[in-house]
Amino acid sequence: MQKDKIKDAYHDSKSFYDRVLTQDNILSKAYMKLFWGGTDDVAIAHQMLSYIPEGFSGTILDVPCGTLVFTSTQWKRLNNAKIFCLDYSEDMLRQAQKRIEGYDHITLQQGDVGALPYEAQSIDLVMSMNGFHAFPDKIKAFDETCRVLKKGGKFIFSFYVRGKLRRADWLVSHILAPKGWFTAPFQTEEEVRQILTEKYTKVEIHTDNAMIWGVCEK
Numbered sequence: 001m002q003k004d005k006i007k008d009a010y011h012d013s014k015s016f017y018d019r020v021l022t023q024d025n026i027l028s029k030a031y032m033k034l035f036w037g038g039t040d041d042v043a044i045a046h047q048m049l050s051y052i053p054e055g056f057s058g059t060i061l062d063v064p065c066g067t068l069v070f071t072s073t074q075w076k077r078l079n080n081a082k083i084f085c086l087d088y089s090e091d092m093l094r095q096a097q098k099r100i101e102g103y104d105h106i107t108l109q110q111g112d113v114g115a116l117p118y119e120a121q122s123i124d125l126v127m128s129m130n131g132f133h134a135f136p137d138k139i140k141a142f143d144e145t146c147r148v149l150k151k152g153g154k155f156i157f158s159f160y161v162r163g164k165l166r167r168a169d170w171l172v173s174h175i176l177a178p179k180g181w182f183t184a185p186f187q188t189e190e191e192v193r194q195i196l197t198e199k200y201t202k203v204e205i206h207t208d209n210a211m212i213w214g215v216c217e218k
């Protein structure tokens with residue numbers, strides 16, 4: 001039921017999703033300024049991708065991959081890596097497919113972050129951009145992304161946390177969650193810190209208004 005709502009939400013937004021997130025017009029810039037305090041998703045995405053060494057040749061899981069709007073360029077360049085891109089929405093995956101046609105080292109998969117179809121300790125790096133605020137079961141998602149990582153593997157993340165910016169909290173509870181783009185319950189920065197420090201040996205966390213992002217080592 002909740003999962004159908006998420007699928008429907010991303011079915012409806014697949015055509016304007018990229019433009020909003022990348023702030024490529026005046027309306028999306030105004031939206032980000034008004035509700036998100038001017039947080040720049042593109043800059044955060046660049047920072048997150050900068051944690052991956054040049055020529056990285058391990059196994060990467062991008063979850064949720066969405067339309068690959070922020071990651072496809074980097075994934076195409078890393079042609080010695082094996083990259084799995086998983087998302088719950090077939091509509092988002094269809095948009096993603098257009099971006100990576102002909103790149104055999106990248107595999108798209110429909111699935112649930114709460115039940116990842118990978119062996120324990122089989123992945124070198126998990127990239128989770130703008131994901132956890134959309135996941136219905138966040139604890140399972142933290143457990144699963146950690147389970148599939150090898151010891152020493154990296155978990156790179158960004159998502160919305162509640163309690164940092166009132167306008168963002170209002171938008172999330174009155175519009176984004178009812179529509180199905182975001183899914184409660186939402187965590188605070190302190191709750192996220194606690195979960196990550198329990199699971200990972202090294203934890204680096206940054207915040208920008210209502211967004212939290214960073215990198216952890218297992």
Ligand SMILES: C[S@@+](CC[C@H](N)C(=O)[O-])C[C@H]1O[C@@H](n2cnc3c(N)ncnc32)[C@H](O)[C@@H]1O
Binds near residue numbers: 112131134
């Ligand atoms: C805000 S988008 C982020 C996509 C991409 N990482 C980006 O930054 O553009 C959130 C995505 O989470 C996906 N999603 C929601 N629940 C999921 C679940 N349980 N398992 C996997 N993906 C899920 C949605 O289908 C949607 O594509």
